[in-house]
Amino acid sequence: xxxxxxxxxxxxxxxxxxxxxxxxxxxxxxxxxxxxxxxxxxxxxxxxxxxxxxxxxxxxxxxxxxxxxxxxxxxxxxxxxxxxxxxxxxxxxxxxxxxxxxxxxxxxxxxxxxxxxxxxxxxxxxxxxxxxxxxxxxxxxxxxxxxxxxxxxxxxxxxxxxxxxxxxxxxxxxxxxxxxxxxxxxxxxxxxxxxxxxxxxxxxxxxxxxxxxxxxxxxxxxxxxxxxxxxxxxxxxxxxxxxxxxxxxxxxxxxxxxxxxxxxxxxxxxxxxxxxxxxxxxxxxxxxxxxxxxxxxxxxxxxxxxxxxxxxxxxxxxxxxxxxxxxxxxxxxxxxxxxxxxxxxxxxxxxxxxxxxxxxxxxxxxxxxxxxxxxxxxxxxxxxxxxxxxxxxxxxxxxxxxxxxxxxxxxxxxxxxxxxxxxxxxxxxxxxxxxxxxxxxxxxxxxxxxxxxxxxxxxxxxxxxxxxxxxxxxxxxxxxxxxxxxxxxxxxxxxxxxxxxxxxxxxxxxxxxxxxxxxxxxxxxxxxxxxxxxxxxxxxxxxxxxxxxxxxxxxxxxxxxxxxxxxxxxxxxxxxxxx
Amino acid sequence: xxxxxxxxxxxxxxxxxxxxxxxxxxxxxxxxxxxxxxxxxxxxxxxxxxxxxxxxxxxxxxxxxxxxxxxxxxxxxxxxxxxxxxxxxxxxxxxxxxxxxxxxxxxxxxxxxxxxxxxxxxxxxxxxxxxxxxxxxxxxxxxxxxxxxxxxxxxxxxxxxxxxxxxxxxxxxxxxxxxxxxxxxxxxxxxxxxxxxxxxxxxxxxxxxxxxxxxxxxxxxxxxxxxxxxxxxxxxxxxxxxxxxxxxxxxxxxxxxxxxxxxxxxxxxxxxxxxxxxxxxxxxxxxxxxxxxx
Numbered sequence: 001x002x003x004x005x006x007x008x009x010x011x012x013x014x015x016x017x018x019x020x021x022x023x024x025x026x027x028x029x030x031x032x033x034x035x036x037x038x039x040x041x042x043x044x045x046x047x048x049x050x051x052x053x054x055x056x057x058x059x060x061x062x063x064x065x066x067x068x069x070x071x072x073x074x075x076x077x078x079x080x081x082x083x084x085x086x087x088x089x090x091x092x093x094x095x096x097x098x099x100x101x102x103x104x105x106x107x108x109x110x111x112x113x114x115x116x117x118x119x120x121x122x123x124x125x126x127x128x129x130x131x132x133x134x135x136x137x138x139x140x141x142x143x144x145x146x147x148x149x150x151x152x153x154x155x156x157x158x159x160x161x162x163x164x165x166x167x168x169x170x171x172x173x174x175x176x177x178x179x180x181x182x183x184x185x186x187x188x189x190x191x192x193x194x195x196x197x198x199x200x201x202x203x204x205x206x207x208x209x210x211x212x213x214x215x216x217x218x219x220x221x222x223x224x225x226x227x228x229x230x231x232x233x234x235x236x237x238x239x240x241x242x243x244x245x246x247x248x249x250x251x252x253x254x255x256x257x258x259x260x261x262x263x264x265x266x267x268x269x270x271x272x273x274x275x276x277x278x279x280x281x282x283x284x285x286x287x288x289x290x291x292x293x294x295x296x297x298x299x300x301x302x303x304x305x306x307x308x309x310x311x312x313x314x315x316x317x318x319x320x321x322x323x324x325x326x327x328x329x330x331x332x333x334x335x336x337x338x339x340x341x342x343x344x345x346x347x348x349x350x351x352x353x354x355x356x357x358x359x360x361x362x363x364x365x366x367x368x369x370x371x372x373x374x375x376x377x378x379x380x381x382x383x384x385x386x387x388x389x390x391x392x393x394x395x396x397x398x399x400x401x402x403x404x405x406x407x408x409x410x411x412x413x414x415x416x417x418x419x420x421x422x423x424x425x426x427x428x429x430x431x432x433x434x435x436x437x438x439x440x441x442x443x444x445x446x447x448x449x450x451x452x453x454x455x456x457x458x459x460x461x462x463x464x465x466x467x468x469x470x471x472x473x474x475x476x477x478x479x480x481x482x483x484x485x486x487x488x489x490x491x492x493x494x495x496x497x498x499x500x501x502x503x504x505x506x507x508x509x510x511x512x513x514x515x516x517x518x519x520x521x522x523x524x525x526x527x528x529x530x531x532x533x534x535x536x537x538x539x540x541x542x543x544x545x546x547x548x549x550x551x552x553x554x555x556x557x558x559x560x561x562x563x564x565x566x567x568x569x570x571x572x573x574x575x576x577x578x579x
Numbered sequence: 580x581x582x583x584x585x586x587x588x589x590x591x592x593x594x595x596x597x598x599x600x601x602x603x604x605x606x607x608x609x610x611x612x613x614x615x616x617x618x619x620x621x622x623x624x625x626x627x628x629x630x631x632x633x634x635x636x637x638x639x640x641x642x643x644x645x646x647x648x649x650x651x652x653x654x655x656x657x658x659x660x661x662x663x664x665x666x667x668x669x670x671x672x673x674x675x676x677x678x679x680x681x682x683x684x685x686x687x688x689x690x691x692x693x694x695x696x697x698x699x700x701x702x703x704x705x706x707x708x709x710x711x712x713x714x715x716x717x718x719x720x721x722x723x724x725x726x727x728x729x730x731x732x733x734x735x736x737x738x739x740x741x742x743x744x745x746x747x748x749x750x751x752x753x754x755x756x757x758x759x760x761x762x763x764x765x766x767x768x769x770x771x772x773x774x775x776x777x778x779x780x781x782x783x784x785x786x787x788x789x790x791x792x793x794x795x796x797x798x799x800x801x802x803x804x805x806x807x808x809x810x811x812x813x814x815x816x817x818x819x820x821x822x823x824x825x826x827x828x829x830x831x832x833x834x835x836x837x838x839x840x841x842x843x844x845x846x847x848x849x850x851x852x853x854x855x856x857x858x859x860x861x862x863x864x865x866x867x868x869x870x871x872x873x
Binding site for chain 1: 613664665668669672674675676678679680682683684685686687689690691693694698801802805808809812843846847850851853854857858
């Protein structure tokens with residue numbers, strides 16, 4: 001089976017067609033169908049497909065780009081539906097007043113619950129959002145005075161646009177799809193811009209995103225809230241189509257449909273949401289005998305897609321009509337930062353315990369501009385924890401991290417990153433789906449005005465490390481040494497005053513180590529203060545001007561590299577007591 | 580006396596929830612994946628009992644009791660099927676992939692059940708008898724006692740299997756560190772399949788037990804997965820005794836609040852409490868047991 005699929009892919013380049021042409025053709029077919037062939041019933045299905053497309057576009061923002069499996073999306077849809085339903089049928093409000101309220105109510109709930117809930121890890125987040133959905137559903141069913149209870153409320157008015165009551169059929173379908181076009185365009189622009197890039201990095205690697213100056217919590221909250229607005233808009237349009245609102249709009253099938261549309265269409269893609277909605281809303285028509293159990297088809301489609309085609313239909317289309325690779329930008333040096341001098345970072349009495357273990361116990365050090373400091377110690381001596389404490393990934397129990405007079409200890413990673421501290425990780429993590437250039441450009445998203453500018457600056461950083469030829473390559477499949485190089489370029493692209501490197505030479509050959517040492521000296525020569533955690537003394541001692549050795553969280557030795565090998569305490573810690 | 584009565588009802592309900600939560604947490608530990616279909620598997624077990632009931636040999640003294648082993652075996656088979664379709668192909672993907680594939684499996688089960696059985700609530704036959712016992716003024720349904728007894732037996736069996744047998748050691752090794760277990764020669768894939776079979780069989784047993792007194796509908800799974808999830812969350816994510824304790828707590832809460840106010844209020848309060856726990860103490864009431872898999 002797989003072999004056949006590969007053969008088909010091998011043929012694919014012979015039928016290449018520009019992507020916009022393929023997408024334009026699909027759109028033209030859809031419009032032609034609506035105008036020329038669709039029966040009133042067909043138009044109704046198409047209208048509902050538009051409603052779901054809008055909801056799914058919102059879901060792509062929070063789930064596709066942001067990576068948060070929000071099971072409250074159906075609840076936001078239902079809230080939008082009820083806001084329009086109650087105000088329209090009971091209070092006699094018109095579309096111009098109810099529609100904004102339908103956007104506002106889900107937005108407010110998302111803001112309210114988002115702050116605490118978005119901190120949770122993936123499965124807890126899914127559970128918490130499902131809990132929210134269930135509470136909203138229970139409230140709707142059990143407050144008959146407000147919502148009409150299980151029966152719902154009839155008599156919701158239609159859409160009124162600038163004094164024109166939109167009749168059912170083609171006009172309603174056109175208006176709904178107009179909203180889809182508007183919402184789709186906005187989401188598409190956001191997804192392609194700096195915000196979308198930042199959000200995908202938050203999805204793929206939230207830790208790295210924080211150390212690159214991106215406000216992970218803020219980005220997630222914005223995505224969650226924006227998705228709620230889309231869901232609310234879709235819910236409002238749904239009741240204008242149905243003309244009644246009932247607890248059905250809050251039930252799990254709505255959520256399941258949106259999830260299926262997003263996954264089958266292609267995660268994170270606006271085109272995927274539209275394609276998936278049109279396809280899946282028409283699917284039950286071919287399985288009429290299942291009646292109300294048509295969702296079984298969705299279940300099968302969802303399972304088959306996630307197992308066989310994880311990138312969905314748009315993923316398959318991308319392979320048939322591959323996008324032409326964008327030309328590389330011209331490298332450009334980012335604006336110079338002030339050349340620093342003197343002590344840049346002072347760590348004083350930093351302490352951190354995990355349970356009963358003092359991982360870091362009263363460590364102090366000073367990093368001077370233009371110097372390289374080595375941090376050594378046996379495994380488990382607290383080196384990585386110290387780097388994590390300085391960069392904000394762990395919360396210190398005590399002590400200060402002073403930079404330019406401000407204490408950064410305990411601050412959020414993105415604030416610390418913005419103060420001028422950059423770092424790399426012991427286990428290199430690069431977003432597997434991105435190109436090298438995009439991965440490095442992520443470091444500039446917070447600072448540069450556009451993606452093009454960020455990529456030009458990223459290419460400059462790659463060039464400095466002699467790695468510009470990697471720019472167009474995908475991160476996935478790079479050998480270990482090159483992955484370290486790319487990660488270093490990403491940290492360098494931040495133009496940090498202080499650079500913390502966690503075992504940058506691990507897994508490198510001797511030749512590669514020598515090359516790395518040359519690059520690090522060049523970086524230090526520009527005034528950057530570098531801290532290198534390393535086990536390889538042959539690499540580190542000639543490089544460092546100052547060495548700090550930790551053992552069980554406590555400083556054991558601090559001084560010139562020449563003294564390390566002869567210090568009895570260091571030797572004892574490395575080779576065991578009495579050696 | 581009323582308190583005691585509620586306590587017995589709560590214990591019976593909690594015993595069934597404990598089976599659901601136990602099955603959920605066993606799979607969670609073995610695969611680091613959330614089995615979202617667990618609630619629908621409970622429903623499937625209940626409907627399996629309903630479907631098998633007419634074929635029971637009526638001349639035997641306790642026909643309902645025969646259902647239990649049959650449901651356990653058939654559901655174990657369904658568990659293998661679920662693992663093969665929704666877990667094994669995705670084991671190298673991010674956990675969210677399995678979350679979604681099990682949501683899909685749940686949808687298929689739920690809607691398949693409504694095609695086969697229709698949406699009406701149905702009752703499975705009682706395990707022992709439909710009567711009640713008078714224990715010194717305390718009126719207890721025989722089924723309640725049967726639920727508590729069966730759940731206790733199955734949980735004890737699971738403890739014995741995991742604690743005292745070679746197979747159990749391999750299952751625990753798989754749950755603790757699959758890479759290391761594989762390096763030590765444990766057939767990890769087989770262990771994962773066995774865990775799925777076990778977890779699904781427990782869900783089926785819970786479904787059979789619940790489907791007599793509380794009825795079963797094709798859509799019953801949604802609330803059950805949430806309750807299993809809540810039990811595991813308050814018990815400490817990944818902790819087996821915590822899951823059982825959490826299930827008992829939830830059931831007592833549900834029965835207690837329902838008796839004073841109403842079931843929807845109890846359910847609403849339960850979910851609201853969950854949100855508060857998640858936000859205030861995400862490691863659960865007794866601390867998180869599952870190690871984070873980086």
